[in-house]
Amino acid sequence: MKWTVGTLVKRASEILKERGIKTARLDAELLLAHALGFPDRVKLYTEFEKPLTEEEVENYRKLIVRRAKGEPVAYITGKKEFYGYTFRVEKGVLIPRPETELLVDVVVEYLKGKEGKTVVDVGTGSGCIIITLCKLLGRTHRYIGTDISSIALKVADKNRRIHGCKDVKLVKTDLLKSIEPPVSVVVSNPPYVPLGDRKLEESVKKFEPAVALFGGKDGLEVIRRLIPQSYEKLETGGLIALEVGEGQAEAVKELLELCGFKGIKFHKDISGIDRVVSAVK
Ligand SMILES: C[S@@+](CC[C@H](N)C(=O)[O-])C[C@H]1O[C@@H](n2cnc3c(N)ncnc32)[C@H](O)[C@@H]1O
Incomplete structure (x- = not known):
């Protein structure tokens, strides 16, 4: 035929x-x-x-x-669109999700009219968040992406070169551990899926990296460590913006309040889910 x-x-x-x-x-x-x-x-x-x-x-x-x-299309083609830009991906790195674009919007809104700020993307993965911010906001700010995974940092490095954002600094560290204060913005799409979550698609579980997905028993283990670390490193008035799983926003709000953060806001994704929680120090 x-x-x-x-x-x-x-x-x-x-x-x-x-x-x-x-x-x-x-x-x-x-x-x-x-x-x-x-x-x-x-x-x-x-x-x-x-x-x-x-x-x-x-x-x-x-x-x-x-x-x-069941292999995701993005791993087969080696690329995925995020915020209108094409990012390289490969096995071992989370495939950027459309709902994460909301995190970019929240940070862009906060940085409107500001200059010379230090923005740290914790758990940068492919680098999609920090590189998009660099593309949108240009050289007026300093950009840092951290990750614990060497594969993620290798892919993020490829992406920063492709997008002409070599100024984005990539650091291998546990969350914000080796980042020098003061930080102006902490933005993160951390691993937040509870271990054993039955709603998680089989193909995601089978093909995407566990270190990028799972946040311990209730999904909040990484966030629980990230919030106080962020409070310690942020300047007064600095922003934290976190992507969270469905139904986690209230618990994250409590953790932020407990640490002293103010002005806590929920931001809904296109499905009407409270997807991003932001607050200021
Ligand atoms: C949900 S993925 C997000 C990737 C990318 N920012 C995105 O939105 O597509 C979480 C990322 O956090 C990284 N990660 C997990 N634990 C970490 C830790 N303790 N310190 C730094 N990065 C970590 C993972 O390797 C992964 O790249």
Whole structure:
């Protein structure tokens, strides 16, 4: 059988759908665009009738097999969009999530009209938060990303180069341990999934790094350490902005209050979940 772009995408999306993958058509398109070296999946539609070589079909088949086994598209293509920028990702590094873009908005709002501030992204992973802030706000501030994972820091380093943000400093440390005060902003999407969480998707559990996901028994173990460390290192009036899991905002508010933080706010994501908690010292 002679496959074309159109017939192959149709067949691959049927296969992925049979495996229970909800985004079957989108994934089939993203993977074919990747296999053919197209800049985006829109190009598939202008090449719909294009006949494919046996080699192209075989390469694509291998990608579909990986996706059918649950591997996330971003690990197969090696990239993920975040805030309109493309970030490199690989196994061992969390795939940036759209809801995390809210953290960027909260920090940008706080920094409006300010200059010369020090912004620290704790648990930077791919670097998506701190590099996006650097892209949006430019050189008026100092940017630091910390992580405990060497793979994460290697990927963040690649991303800072790709995005021309070599000024973003990357530090291997436990949370804020080796960061010199005063810090103006602590922003973090920390690991906050409770161990044994039944709501966590199988493919996330199977493919994404445990160190990026799990925050101990109740999900709050990392946050519980990060809040007092942040209070210690932040300047007076400095901001803390934390991404939290569904149903964790109230508990995080209590932890912040206990430490002396003021002006605590909840910020909802597009699903109406209190996703970011912010406060000032
Ligand atoms: C949920 S991921 C967030 C990654 C990235 N900031 C994002 O939003 O896509 C949490 C990150 O925290 C890092 N991490 C976990 N424990 C840490 C610790 N004690 N100190 C520093 N980083 C830590 C993980 O390696 C991971 O990269």
